[in-house]
Amino acid sequence: MRLSKLYTKTSKTIIAGEPSKNAQLLIQAGFIHKEMAGVYSFLPLGKKVIDNISQIVRDEMNSIGGQEVQMSIMQSRELWLKTNRWDDKVIDNWFKTKLANGSEVGIGLTHEEPIINALLPFVNSYKDLPVYIYQIQSKFRNELRAKSGLMRGREFIMKDLYSFSMNQKEHQDFYEKVAQSYLRIYSKLGIGDITVRTFADGGYFSKFSDEFQTISDIGEDTIFFDKEKNIAVNKEVYRPEVLQDIGLKEDNLVEKKSVEVGNIFSLGSKYCDSLGLYFLDENGKKQSVIMGCYGIGISRLMGLIAEHFADNKGLVWPSSIAPAKVCIVRIGDEPEVISEAEKIYTKYKNHIDIIYDDRNVRAGEKFADADLLGIPIRLVVSKNTVDKGVVEIKYRTSDKIELIKIDKISELTAR
Numbered sequence: 001m002r003l004s005k006l007y008t009k010t011s012k013t014i015i016a017g018e019p020s021k022n023a024q025l026l027i028q029a030g031f032i033h034k035e036m037a038g039v040y041s042f043l044p045l046g047k048k049v050i051d052n053i054s055q056i057v058r059d060e061m062n063s064i065g066g067q068e069v070q071m072s073i074m075q076s077r078e079l080w081l082k083t084n085r086w087d088d089k090v091i092d093n094w095f096k097t098k099l100a101n102g103s104e105v106g107i108g109l110t111h112e113e114p115i116i117n118a119l120l121p122f123v124n125s126y127k128d129l130p131v132y133i134y135q136i137q138s139k140f141r142n143e144l145r146a147k148s149g150l151m152r153g154r155e156f157i158m159k160d161l162y163s164f165s166m167n168q169k170e171h172q173d174f175y176e177k178v179a180q181s182y183l184r185i186y187s188k189l190g191i192g193d194i195t196v197r198t199f200a201d202g203g204y205f206s207k208f209s210d211e212f213q214t215i216s217d218i219g220e221d222t223i224f225f226d227k228e229k230n231i232a233v234n235k236e237v238y239r240p241e242v243l244q245d246i247g248l249k250e251d252n253l254v255e256k257k258s259v260e261v262g263n264i265f266s267l268g269s270k271y272c273d274s275l276g277l278y279f280l281d282e283n284g285k286k287q288s289v290i291m292g293c294y295g296i297g298i299s300r301l302m303g304l305i306a307e308h309f310a311d312n313k314g315l316v317w318p319s320s321i322a323p324a325k326v327c328i329v330r331i332g333d334e335p336e337v338i339s340e341a342e343k344i345y346t347k348y349k350n351h352i353d354i355i356y357d358d359r360n361v362r363a364g365e366k367f368a369d370a371d372l373l374g375i376p377i378r379l380v381v382s383k384n385t386v387d388k389g390v391v392e393i394k395y396r397t398s399d400k401i402e403l404i405k406i407d408k409i410s411e412l413t414a415r
């Protein structure tokens, strides 16, 4: 990607009327555009980050047997009446709208009911189970407060997975598989060492659910963290009897601020029963289907990672999700400099995500932008480096500048 062609530009000034630091930075760097409070569009660089996060999640979901779908966003009222979840008194943050004929429809805030409904034609027998279905899609919630940028949107991107099992054991095995898969996902995203599995309220269906909380001062959640065991308890369920139940000691726990980046839930058979999804076992006997649901906040992760790792120069992306791994900064417009920079860009651009700063602007501006955009590796090509047959390399997280031979670039980008 040539910076001279990228339609978005960075802004040197603070964005007015944006209370959240992640949105502030991401708007300034041209990754997102604010449509209204809690609603953001993803511009080319932001879309790359969302796609990179999504792909890491997708690969993991596929590896544990997930099948990807894309459900509709408009949802049928009749379906939700059957599980008694349509009423605003039951779920208070629904967006709903009316069709021309006056009937009401819901705008998807979660998808348990429609997913079950879409299984009805296909799941009848023990031979059809288990099934694991997921999607990566925008969700809509009328959140009361939307001051945290991408971390709490009224429109946001979620990965939601739903499991359908024949019995409790089969459900529990898969539930644990998802938990392990989530930990791998957070590691790949560069937040493995600060993300912890956390006991949380199980709601109607089970004693506990599992949240995945990223420890960060920017969080709005509070957890009590056992460093030794690497697990935590959400403040919402923090009580002596709970600690005893899960074998944690108060003395070993430290209070931390955190961001919920995912959660997994056992749902029992209530929703499937209400919507008439059953299966016939090997003896032809009608049985209930056991359901689980598993969410990951894709756009919340982008906001969290943006804000948590940022420094006073701007964004700092982990390499796995950065919009480009390398930023080539051309300094000067001597013919041999231009030709060398073009040569390097052309040689590597099909193997690695590169942003090439080929603009005719001051060196200082180019360096500031490379920092603001948060690209992990900066390569400088200048008259000086060309004369020496080297390029200058600097990592975003370090101030050290080194010189490497041009033919060493391929090794460098491989890591």
Ligand code: ATP
Binding pocket: 110, 141, 143, 150, 151, 152, 153, 154, 155, 156, 157, 158, 260, 261, 262, 263, 295, 296, 297, 298, 299, 300
């Ligand atoms: P929270 O407790 O933060 O309100 P939740 O428990 O309602 O979230 P779920 O409905 O389980 O969340 O959604 C799954 C995941 O989607 C959450 O773990 C979170 O990472 C993300 N998420 C939930 N609400 C939002 C939102 N308004 N904006 C961005 N991401 C969200």
Ligand code: MG
Binding pocket: 260, 263
């Ligand atoms: Mg929650």
